[in-house]
Amino acid sequence: MLGATSRAVKHSGGVVMPATQRCQPGSESISSSDMVRLVLFDIDGTLVHTGGAGIKAFARVFATEFNLPNGVEGIKFAGRTDVNLVREFFLRHDITPNAENFRRFFEPYVFWLDHILAQSHTEACPGVAQMLRALRALPQPPMIGLLTGNIQLGAEIKLRHFDLWREFELGAFADDHEERDQIAHAARRRANRVLKRELRGEEIVVIGDTPLDIRCGRAIGAKVLAVATGGATLDDLRPHKADWLVDNLAEVTARELCA
Numbered sequence: 347m348l349g350a351t352s353r354a355v356k357h358s359g360g361v362v363m364p365a366t367q368r369c370q371p372g373s374e375s376i377s378s379s380d381m382v383r384l385v386l387f388d389i390d391g392t393l394v395h396t397g398g399a400g401i402k403a404f405a406r407v408f409a410t411e412f413n414l415p416n417g418v419e420g421i422k423f424a425g426r427t428d429v430n431l432v433r434e435f436f437l438r439h440d441i442t443p444n445a446e447n448f449r450r451f452f453e454p455y456v457f458w459l460d461h462i463l464a465q466s467h468t469e470a471c472p473g474v475a476q477m478l479r480a481l482r483a484l485p486q487p488p489m490i491g492l493l494t495g496n497i498q499l500g501a502e503i504k505l506r507h508f509d510l511w512r513e514f515e516l517g518a519f520a521d522d523h524e525e526r527d528q529i530a531h532a533a534r535r536r537a538n539r540v541l542k543r544e545l546r547g548e549e550i551v552v553i554g555d556t557p558l559d560i561r562c563g564r565a566i567g568a569k570v571l572a573v574a575t576g577g578a579t580l581d582d583l584r585p586h587k588a589d590w591l592v593d594n595l596a597e598v599t600a601r602e603l604c605a
């Protein structure tokens with residue numbers, strides 16, 4: 347399926363999205379200046395499933411460091427940034443959200459994340475390896491990066507577990523900013539520096555599994571591919587109007603994304 351010419355993306359419910367970005371049949375007019383030069387992947391629910399290791403590590407630190415064993419209760423994790431999640435926890439429990447307390451959280455967090463991940467049932471999402479390979483095999487391969495709400499060390503621990511960390515040339519993380527939209531701007535700035543020019547929005551594709559991923563892609567004018575491999579279903583994602591919406595990454599080709 348990968349490497350096929352442009353075609354409608356289908357899933358069990360039929361054609362998923364209007365092909366706003368897609369090359370029309372017979373059109374050969376897309377020049378290299380319109381090609382996608384940067385593809386940014388979310389991590390959790392988009393590249394990998396960690397068996398809840400991240401949430402369990404949060405819970406472990408809340409319990410061991412802050413003596414609040416039910417600290418994750420009521421907190422919605424999907425699409426949020428690590429720093430923002432910890433801030434919510436602090437605010438819920440009257441803990442001052444200062445640098446010292448964030449350090450108290452994140453130092454043991456990465457230890458527990460690594461530890462719990464090793465004991466968890468984990469798997470890469472469908473189509474990830476093929477998509478990465480196909481992106482690299484394009485005639486003009488884009489840069490491949492991360493756009494994630496994980497802190498950088500957390501992202502590295504998660505992706506090293508799947509031997510995926512080395513696949514990414516750059517990344518932007520919760521260390522860059524607490525808000526996901528601003529992390530997207532950071533990713534774009536970083537890519538601009540590497541490429542030594544200002545990328546236009548249409549040269550960037552953001553791939554993610556939540557409405558917040560779609561929103562942050564829009565914040566930098568990027569095209570967005572939404573995948574229903576995280577918690578959100580196709581029906582959850584549909585109203586947010588990504589450029590492509592698929593069950594999983596195996597349903598879309600690198601060529602379609604980067605034309």
Ligand SMILES: [Mg+2]
Nearest residue numbers: 388390391555
């Ligand atoms: Mg995600």
